[in-house]
Amino acid sequence: MFLLFFKQFLRSKTCQLGLFMVLLLGIISIFIGKQFADDQKETSKQITLKQKHHIERNLELHKDDLGLLLYYLKFTLVNKQNPLAALSIGQRDVNPSVQNVSILTLEGQKYDANLVNPVRLLYGNLDFSFLLVCIFPLLIIAFTYNLLSEERENGTWKMIKIAPKSLLNFLLLKLSVRLVLVLLVMSLLSFTANWVLKIPFNTSFLLFYLTGVFYLLFWFALSFWVISLKFFSGFNALLLLSFWLLIVVLLPAFVNNTVTNLYPIPEAFTTMISQRNGYHQKWDENKKETMEKFYANYSQFEKYGFPSEDGFNWPWYYAMQHLGDEESRKESNAMMSKVLQREALSKQIAQFVPSMYSLLTFNDLAGTSLQNHIGFLLKTNSFHEDLRLFFYPKIFSNTDSRKIDWEQFEPSYYKEQDLNTSWVKIFAPLVIGILIFFGISVRILIPKGY
Amino acid sequence: MRKEVLLLIAKQFFIQTFKSKGVYLLLLIWIILLYYAAFSGVSYTDQNHHRTNHQEMARESWENNPDKHPHRMAHFGTFAFRLKHPLSIFDFGLESYMGNAVFLEAHKQNTVNFSEAGFSTGLLRFGELSMAIILQLILPLVIFFIGYSAISSDRENGTLKILLTQGARWKEILFGRSFGLFVISLIFLLPFFIVSTLLLVFEHHGNEDSWYRLMMLLSSYSFYAFILSSITIIVSLKSSSSKNALLKLLGIWMVMGIMLPRTALAIGGFLYSAPNKLEFRAAIEEEVIQYGDSHDPDDPHFKMLKDSILKSNQVASVEDLSFNYGGFVMKEGERISSLIYNKHHHRLLDKYRKQNQFLKWLSVINPFLAIKNLSMALCETNFESYINFQNQAEDHRYHLAQKMNDLQIKYISPKISGSEGKKHVVDREEWKKIPAFQHRFLSLGKTIKNETTALLSIVCWVLFAILIIQYYSKKAKIV
Numbered sequence: 001m002f003l004l005f006f007k008q009f010l011r012s013k014t015c016q017l018g019l020f021m022v023l024l025l026g027i028i029s030i031f032i033g034k035q036f037a038d039d040q041k042e043t044s045k046q047i048t049l050k051q052k053h054h055i056e057r058n059l060e061l062h063k064d065d066l067g068l069l070l071y072y073l074k075f076t077l078v079n080k081q082n083p084l085a086a087l088s089i090g091q092r093d094v095n096p097s098v099q100n101v102s103i104l105t106l107e108g109q110k111y112d113a114n115l116v117n118p119v120r121l122l123y124g125n126l127d128f129s130f131l132l133v134c135i136f137p138l139l140i141i142a143f144t145y146n147l148l149s150e151e152r153e154n155g156t157w158k159m160i161k162i163a164p165k166s167l168l169n170f171l172l173l174k175l176s177v178r179l180v181l182v183l184l185v186m187s188l189l190s191f192t193a194n195w196v197l198k199i200p201f202n203t204s205f206l207l208f209y210l211t212g213v214f215y216l217l218f219w220f221a222l223s224f225w226v227i228s229l230k231f232f233s234g235f236n237a238l239l240l241l242s243f244w245l246l247i248v249v250l251l252p253a254f255v256n257n258t259v260t261n262l263y264p265i266p267e268a269f270t271t272m273i274s275q276r277n278g279y280h281q282k283w284d285e286n287k288k289e290t291m292e293k294f295y296a297n298y299s300q301f302e303k304y305g306f307p308s309e310d311g312f313n314w315p316w317y318y319a320m321q322h323l324g325d326e327e328s329r330k331e332s333n334a335m336m337s338k339v340l341q342r343e344a345l346s347k348q349i350a351q352f353v354p355s356m357y358s359l360l361t362f363n364d365l366a367g368t369s370l371q372n373h374i375g376f377l378l379k380t381n382s383f384h385e386d387l388r389l390f391f392y393p394k395i396f397s398n399t400d401s402r403k404i405d406w407e408q409f410e411p412s413y414y415k416e417q418d419l420n421t422s423w424v425k426i427f428a429p430l431v432i433g434i435l436i437f438f439g440i441s442v443r444i445l446i447p448k449g450y
Numbered sequence: 451m452r453k454e455v456l457l458l459i460a461k462q463f464f465i466q467t468f469k470s471k472g473v474y475l476l477l478l479i480w481i482i483l484l485y486y487a488a489f490s491g492v493s494y495t496d497q498n499h500h501r502t503n504h505q506e507m508a509r510e511s512w513e514n515n516p517d518k519h520p521h522r523m524a525h526f527g528t529f530a531f532r533l534k535h536p537l538s539i540f541d542f543g544l545e546s547y548m549g550n551a552v553f554l555e556a557h558k559q560n561t562v563n564f565s566e567a568g569f570s571t572g573l574l575r576f577g578e579l580s581m582a583i584i585l586q587l588i589l590p591l592v593i594f595f596i597g598y599s600a601i602s603s604d605r606e607n608g609t610l611k612i613l614l615t616q617g618a619r620w621k622e623i624l625f626g627r628s629f630g631l632f633v634i635s636l637i638f639l640l641p642f643f644i645v646s647t648l649l650l651v652f653e654h655h656g657n658e659d660s661w662y663r664l665m666m667l668l669s670s671y672s673f674y675a676f677i678l679s680s681i682t683i684i685v686s687l688k689s690s691s692s693k694n695a696l697l698k699l700l701g702i703w704m705v706m707g708i709m710l711p712r713t714a715l716a717i718g719g720f721l722y723s724a725p726n727k728l729e730f731r732a733a734i735e736e737e738v739i740q741y742g743d744s745h746d747p748d749d750p751h752f753k754m755l756k757d758s759i760l761k762s763n764q765v766a767s768v769e770d771l772s773f774n775y776g777g778f779v780m781k782e783g784e785r786i787s788s789l790i791y792n793k794h795h796h797r798l799l800d801k802y803r804k805q806n807q808f809l810k811w812l813s814v815i816n817p818f819l820a821i822k823n824l825s826m827a828l829c830e831t832n833f834e835s836y837i838n839f840q841n842q843a844e845d846h847r848y849h850l851a852q853k854m855n856d857l858q859i860k861y862i863s864p865k866i867s868g869s870e871g872k873k874h875v876v877d878r879e880e881w882k883k884i885p886a887f888q889h890r891f892l893s894l895g896k897t898i899k900n901e902t903t904a905l906l907s908i909v910c911w912v913l914f915a916i917l918i919i920q921y922y923s924k925k926a927k928i929v
Contacts, residue, residue, distance in 0.1 A: 002521055025713070035723070043728060050732065061746055072745075091574075094547075098728060108553065113561045113568065115727040116546040117802040118811070119568060119715065119833050126716040136703060153693065234696035239597060241700055245588070250483075252576030253583075257490040259573070260566060266500035269551055270565040270776045272529065273504065276553070277511055280526045284516050285872070312870040339569050346571040356573055363572045370571045390587045 005177045018142045019185060025135055026189040029128045033086035033197050036127075038426045040081050040097070047098065047411050051076050055406050067314030070391055074100045076411035077383045082367035083199040084208055088129035088359075090368025094121060095238040099380050105324035106384045107275035107332055111268070112378060116167045128193055129362040132212045133355050134248050136186065137219045140238040143178040144223040146233040147153070147171060153233060171227070179220055186216060204418065207426060208365050214430040217359040221437035228441040248355045252364050254347050255356065259342050271328045278316040279324030294319035297326060298389075304396040317398050336374065343370050349427045367416050379414040389408060411422055451622050459618065460628025460633065467596055467634055476592060478637055479747055483588065487581045488645050491539035492653060496859050499552065501531040509886045517878050519862065521780070524854035530843035532562070533829035533889045536660050538665065539644050539653070541582030543831025546574060548839075554847035556784065556854065559791050561727075562840060582825045584817060585671055587707055588679050592638055594699040596683035599692035606692060611791050621923035624683060628919060641677055643668050663828045666848040670828075673908050674821045680915035689923060697874030706818045713811065720807035724801040730794065737790045744783025751786075753777060765916055769865045776831040776867055777858030784851050792844070799837060806833060807869070813907050822905040827901040834900050838865035838892050846887045853884060 009015050039432045049336055055073065062069040063257040079097040096114040124130060147170060169418050189210050226239050282290045295302045307313045350356035394404065467473055475503065508529040532550050549562025567574055577583065601623075606612040613623060637817035642666070650660060666668060682699060689695035725733065742751025756768065759775070768775035813820035857876050866874045 005834070021709070025709070028713065028716055031720065035720060039726065046728065061748075080593075090572050091567075094565070096727065100728075111563045111568075112727075113563045113565060115561070115725070115730055115798070117719070117724060117805055118544045118836060119802070119806045119835075120719055121547040123712050123715045125808075126576075126712045130575070132710075134708075138708075170711055177531065182856050186660070232693060234598070234693040235699055237697055238591075239704075241591070245591070249577060249587070250579065251578035254486065256573040257578065257579060258485075258492075258568065260570070261493040262495060264500070265564075265569055266497075266504070268569075269500060269504040269529075272553065272563075273508055273511065275528070282523070284518070284872075306618050310871070312868050340568065343571050344574055350573075355576070359572050359575070368572075370569075383482060398864075408482075418644050423927060448863065 002173065002177065005174060009177050009181070010388055012292070014142055015181075016174070017140050019181075021190070022135060022185060024187075025126065026128075026192075029043060029126050029131045030189070030193045032125060032127055035198055036089055036092075036125075037081075037083070037086040040085075043098065044078060044411075045082075047076055047078060051409065051411055055409060059401065059406065063401050066391075066399060066404075067317065067395055068400055070266040070318075070395065072102070074102045074258050075383075075387055076100055076410055077376075077380055078411050079372070079411045080415045082202055082204070082365075082416075084366035085368050086197045086199070087127060087193060087368040088210065088362035088368055089125045089127045090129075090363035090366060091370055091373055092368040093125060095373040095376075098378075099376075099383075101380065101387075103273055103384065103388045105279050105317065106381065107271055107325050107328050110380050110384075112177075126187070127357060129366075130423050131189075131361075132186070132205065132215065133359050136182070136216055136353075137244055137248065139185075139217065140178070140182060140219045140223055141237065141244060144175065144220070144227060145236040145240050147174050147178075147223075147227045149227075149233040149236055165212055166446075168442065169316055171224075171445065172297055173375055175220065175224060176401075179217075182216060182220075183213065186212060192333075204365050207423070208362060211361050211365075211426065211430070213352055214427055214434065218354045218430055218437070221434045221441070225437045225441040228444040236258050247353060251353050252356050254287075255346060255353070259345050262337045262345070263342050265335055267331045267338065267339050268289045271331040274331055275324045275328035276396055279320050282323060290316060290319050290323065293326070297322070301392055301396060304393075309364065318392065318395060319387075323367060332418045336377070339370065339374060344375075346410055347353030354430055354433055357429050358427075372416050376414050383412060451619070451625065455612075455618055455622045456629065459623055460630035461599065461628050463630030463724040464633055467630075472608055473596065476595070481641070483579075483584050484581065484641055484645060487579050487584055488539075488649065489642075490578075491542070491580060492649060494542060494545065495536070495539050495653070498534050501533055501729060504529070504551070505531045505887065507721055515878060515881055517872070517875040519538070519871075519874055520777070520787050520854040520857035520876050520880075521556070521869040523881065524780075525852050527553060528850065528887060529553055530839075530846060530887045530889070532836075532839050533836070535651075536650055537650055537667075537829040538831050538890040540580065540642075540664075541825045541829035541831055542578050542580040543826035543829060544832050544833065544836060546570070546578065550872055552843050554843060554850060556598045556780070556851040557787065559788075559795075559847070561843060576640070581646065582822075582829070585639065585674075586825070588677065589635065590703055590818075591637060591700075592705065593631065593635050593675065593678045594682055594696070594703065597627075598686055598696040598699055600627045600631060601686040602692040602695050611660070614928060620926045621920070624687065624919045624923045625927070626869070628680045628683045628915075629675075632676050633681060635650055635675040635679055636672065639671055643671075645803075655771050655885075659891075659894055663897075666894075667825060667828050670821060670824050670905075670908055673912050675815060677908075677915050680919055682809075683754055684918060684922060687926060696774045707922050710812060710816055711819060711822075714808045714812050715805065722801050724798060724805070726904070730798060734787075734791055734794050737794075738787050741790065742783070742786050744779050744786070750916055755779070755782060770825045771864045773859045774862040774864050774866065774877045777862065781852060781855040781859065784848070784855065788844075788848050795844075802833070808819070810903050813904050814910075817908065817911045820904040820911070823826060824901050824904040824908065825893035827897050827904070829896070832900075834897075835892055839889055842889060843887070850884060907920050 006351065058069055058072045062072065077099040079099075081092075081097060085092055093116055094114060096112065099110060101109050146153075187209075190212065193199070194205060222243060223240060226236055228244070229241065288306050292308050304315060307316050346356070347360060350360050360369065364371070476550070508531075512526070512528050515526060518526075530552050532548060534545065538545055546566040549565045551564050552562040553560045601610070604613065610623075614620070644662060650664065681702070684693075685702075686695045689698060739746070743749045744752055746752075756775075759771070759778070760766070760768070760849050763771055767773055809819055810823065813823055827834070857880060860875050861876045
């Protein structure tokens with residue numbers, strides 16, 4: 001019976017057209033992931049070489065003056081990419097994954113934006129996660145909206161009614177045909193992507209895949225509920241599309257607008273101005289005062305004493321630079337905490353909206369979330385401080401740059417800790433949604449007194 | 451075609467529609483959506499306060515500088531904050547993806563930072579809810595829903611036959627129904643423009659230019675509604691049943707509104723890959739080194755420059771010149787590096803334009819894209835308006851840096867090479883003479899010129915819609 005239904009469904013025009021569209025978009029999405037992954041691979045290949053050349057060239061020009069050399073030298077920190085990022089690009093296109101920082105004021109360097117075409121950002125990446133979250137539900141709607149109504153409209157309804165099997169069983173059989181087909185397509189695309197993009201077959205990938213499966217199951221459950229209300233086909237389709245619009249467009253937009261308006265971040269601008277003033281205004285102040293402020297932070301260097309008030313010297317220069325960071329710390333921290341509040345609130349609300357929940361989970365698994373970027377920014381802070389603490393004593397004691405081992409300055413990498421949540425916790429919101437809608441539909445479809 | 455009959459049919463359709471309760475429910479949902487979109491529009495543009503405040507803050511700290519060496523001021527620099535156009539209340543467009551603030555200093559073209567997208571969770575990728583998006587994406591659904599059975603249900607229950615035997619002509623029926631549906635869609639459309647007008651009056655003191663833009667928006671969206679109404683009527687006419695008509699319309703909506711735009715841009719991005727930041731910077735750095743690096747003491751270009759200056763002034767060393775040579779070198783360096791930067795930047799923008807070109811072409815066959823492009827352009831939230839801001843900021847930066855170099859050449863002793871200390875300084879009154887940065891929007895003429903494709907496409911679609919109704923009114927069958 002199942003096989004018969006399966007073959008029959010495969011022959012229908014809706015099915016063929018739907019499959020064709022989704023497979024086509026699936027292939028495009030894998031290509032987009034590949035392009036993204038290749039770009040990143042190419043970049044990280046270039047980085048090591050570029051860093052080496054950069055240091056060599058500047059050593060040649062400024063080897064006699066360590067202070068001046070370090071004014072020009074930039075060091076690289078890379079946000080190491082999870083292979084899954086090619087499936088769910090998330091925020092990685094907006095936020096840079098490479099930081100190139102000198103030991104000057106960090107607040108003026110670390111927020112430098114990526115170079116991207118804003119129009120591409122507006123329309124969004126057609127990556128695999130988008131396909132799963134937005135397009136697959138449309139396929140499910142197209143496959144199921146007339147599950148029951150077509151029988152009524154084609155006049156086959158009466159035949160089914162007199163057949164011994166219950167309505168519920170009949171519908172479940174028809175639904176399972178579509179479910180199996182959709183899951184087959186989804187699995188085919190997932191594993192093709194896995195193979196083409198060389199993603200290791202590990203827990204993260206499995207979690208990614210299963211989140212996708214549960215999300216699609218949710219849509220089947222929702223669809224089943226709409227079907228069980230027994231409207232005519234056109235209205236079912238409209239109702240389901242309205243749900244799609246609500247879940248995939250309106251609610252996320254609503255939540256995003258609300259979160260953005262609830263936590264505006266003017267502190268970003270203030271940080272910009274205060275880091276500049278914090279450093280630049282020191283040029284007009286007493287050198288001794290500047291050094292005292294600096295030593296208050298780093299008392300270990302106090303032994304180098306105070307430079308003369310007349311003329312330029314590097315210890316004072318780097319102290320000024322550091323104070324730019326120091327005097328904008330308050331605003332900078334306020335900015336970061338607002339960003340984290342945005343993330344936390346979004347996640348809380350997302351638990352109740354499957355589309356949002358799945359996308360954020362995909363991004364989390366792929367290390368492409370906002371949180372990942374915040375982690376990278378924090379890492380940049382300590383990376384910068386390590387560099388400074390390494391170079392400060394050398395600048396203060398006027399060390400010959402040739403005595404420093406420059407080979408050690410290869411690009412550093414930041415890797416976020418793996419998501420450490422239990423499987424139950426990850427799938428629970430989706431499973432609850434599935435159970436609710438499926439339960440209601442079964443209640444409706446079982447005849448009363450049965 | 452008799453006007454009275456056409457209007458009668460339109461009126462009848464209008465009355466019939468408002469007899470059903472469903473429409474009122476739809477209107478209620480519609481008003482809620484409008485309210486929310488308007489509300490977020492207002493809170494988004496409220497961000498302008500922060501920007502003007504910070505622009506003033508930046509200016510104040512600039513002017514408060516004491517007497518200083520001009521090169522210190524060149525590095526002190528200033529900031530450019532991007533303002534939102536009053537009409538961005540209606541269409542957010544690229545707003546969230548554009549950088550909002552850029553630091554302007556000598557020698558360095560900084561990126562425009564702090565876009566809303568950079569601070570957003572992944573949710574932004576689902577899109578935003580502006581008044582424009584509701585009209586572009588949800589108005590079609592409303593029109594389709596109200597009109598899908600306009601012809602087909604009359605055919606199904608036989609009223610079509612009665613209408614025709616009573617003397618109504620096909621042309622009158624089709625145009626009448628289209629017109630009726632169009633009038634209904636205007637009822638959904640107009641509140642958006644009333645609200646926008648009120649907001650413009652009360653929130654922004656919109657200038658003349660904004661009013662023209664709003665009028666153009668109103669007419670473009672009305673055209674859009676007309677196109678959608680006609681499509682609905684034609685599909686209803688050509689479908690075997692009401693059910694099929696609705697399904698076909700929903701299919702059109704899905705392909706035109708959701709699938710095509712994203713896919714087009716994905717293909718555009720795939721065909722024209724643009725350099726990333728590292729490649730972009732590296733290419734510029736390389737070329738600057740090749741041409742002449744003012745920071746390299748042994749650079750051949752600057753060595754030659756020095757020799758020729760010394761020769762023409764008949765002096766032995768730069769300290770004997772009548773002007774500050776350091777300032778002169780920096781001026782030349784700034785000129786070279788800006789030239790090279792601008793060349794590369796334009797190349798990059800052309801790559802982006804090529805990526806976007808696909809969407810422009812598609813707007814010829816897809817009225818959804820045509821209205822989207824036009825709407826963003828009219829609200830100054832599109833690609834070209836962002837580039838306009840970037841160019842203004844870079845222009846301001848360049849002039850600021852060169853002005854400081856000029857001051858150094860003129861006022862700082864030729865014997866001085868460093869910029870530290872309080873001895874070799876320029877009077878602080880000079881700082882106030884530098885104009886403050888002010889973001890200016892594109893003129894309406896420029897905007898229209900940039901979007902001729904979309905404009906033409908909308909007009910052609912209206913004509914096409916009329917023609918196709920004409921065509922089918924001759925071929926239509928009763929059964």
